Amino acid sequence: MNYFPSMKKLQSALLLFCVVIAITNIHPVFAHKVQVAADVGATLHLEPNDNPRAGEPTQAWFALTRKGGQTIPLAQCNCQLAVYAEPHTPSEPALLEPSLKPVSAERFQGIPGADITFPKPGLYQLQLSGKPAKDENFKPFTLKFEVTVAAGTQNNTQSIQNANSDAVAQETTKTLPPWAIAIPGVVLVGVFLVFLQQTRRN
Template sequence: MNYYPIKKKLNVLLLFCLAIAITTIHPVLAHKVQVAADVGATLHLEPNDNPRAGEPTQAWFALTRKGGQTIPLAQCNCRLAVYAEPHTPSEPALLEPSLQPVAAERFQGIPGAAITFPKPGIYQLQLNGKPAKGASFKPFNLKFEVTVAAGTANTQSVQNVNSNVAQETTSTLPVWAIAIPGLALIGIFFVVLQKTRRS
C-alpha cells in the first residue's frame, strides 16, 4: 500500500492549519457569549471589541432567555462588576459601572455601561442578574474575560515655538505590518502546494 499521497495531503493540511493559526494571532475578536441557567448573554465592547486603557469603552450585554427572547434591563435587576485579573473571590470589584438601557444592533433596552479600564491587561466582567417583578428567568452570574490594550499614549510632547501648541503622537500598528506576514504565509502555502503536486 502506498502511503506517500496520504502523507502529502496531511503535510498540505498541516501547513494550511499552521498558516491559519499564525494569521489569526492578531486579535480579530467576535462578540463573547456566556450561558448560565436559562439565560445567555452576548458581550460587545466598542470600539470593535478592542478596548483600550484610559479610553471610555461602551459595553453592552444582549441578554436572552432560552428560545431567543430578549431580556431588557427593565426586566432584570442586574449588577456589573469589573475585576483586574487575577483576583480572589473575596476581593472587592475594581469598578462597578452603573447599567443603563441601550439600543444596539437589533436589541432595544438591553443593559449597557461606560467603562474606562485604568491600564492594559486582562479583566473579568461579572454580570449578575435576578428577575425584576413580572419577569421569569433564573438568577444568573455570567463572567467574561476581556483583554485591554494600551491606550493613546503621549509618547512625545513638543512645543511649537510659533504657536505654542503641544503635539501628541499615538502608537498604533500600521495595516501593512499585519498584512505582509499574512500575504507571505499565503505565498509560502502556494509554493509548498505546487511542489507537493509536482512530486
C-alpha cells in the same frame, strides 16, 4: 532562467500577505464573547471593535436573552456589573462597579450597557449578575467575561509621560538646594578661566 521561480515566490508572498490582511480585518467580527448560565445567555460587545484601550472610555453592552431567544431588556432585570483585575480572589472587592443603563445596539433595544474606563492594560473580568424584575420568569444568573485591554493610543501615552516628566522635573527643582544649582555654573566659569589662561600662554 531564474525569472519564473522568483515570480512564483513573489506571487506566494503576495497571496500570504493578502490572507494575513484579510484575517486581521475580519477578526473583530468574531470577537463577541458569549456566556450562558441557567436559562439566560448574553453576548458581550465592547466599543470600539471589541478592542478596549486603557485610559479610554469603552462602551460595553450585553445582549441578554432567555432560553428560546427572547431578549431581556434592562427594565426586566435587576442587574449589576462588576469589573475585576485578573487574577483576583473570590473575596476581593470589585475594581469598578459601573452603573448600567439601557442601550439600543444592532437589533437589540434597551439591553444592559455601561461606560467603562479600564485604568491600565491587562486582563480583566466583567461579571454581570442579575435576577428577574417583578413578574419575569427567568432564573437568577451570574455571567463572567474575560476581557483583554490594550495599551492606550500613542497620544494618550505621550501626554501621560509628559505630565509625569513635568511633575518629576518640578519636584526635583523644588527639592534641590540653591548651592546644588550654583555648582554647575561655578564649574563652567572655572573651565572658561582655565581655557582663557591656556590661550594667553600660547
